[in-house]
Amino acid sequence: MNNTQKLFKLATQAAQKAYCPYSKFAVGAAILADDGNFYVGCNVENISYPVGTCAEAGAIAAMIAGGGKIISEIVIFADAKTLVSPCGACRQRIVEFSDENTLVHMANIEGIKKTVKANQLLPFGFEEF
């Protein structure tokens, strides 16, 4: 099993743990970081809807807490037939911890459906103040 296949598996497992009683849309994210470690997250909703967090945010928080600094690859898996594409806020989150080689794989129950470089996700994103 190569790294991307392992990330896909980890993301599907994370999605099984998602807390999504409101949307019923389970998402898992798995990161291979520059430190060689794998990190996962899932969406965690809240009865106060805007308080909920995306799977990508959880995986990035795990990466940072675990000592990773840059995302080498991330798989975002939706337990659905539709393709899940990271929301705008998560694009900003991903780009913050990416370099020019970072790959973003979008996956559903049929497998990885689309792969882009992280820097393709957020043209003209917020960079400096």
Ligand code: THU
């Ligand atoms: N969601 C994610 O976790 N990641 C995405 O990239 C898109 C959306 C979650 C947020 C919410 O819990 C559910 O999917 C429905 O929007």
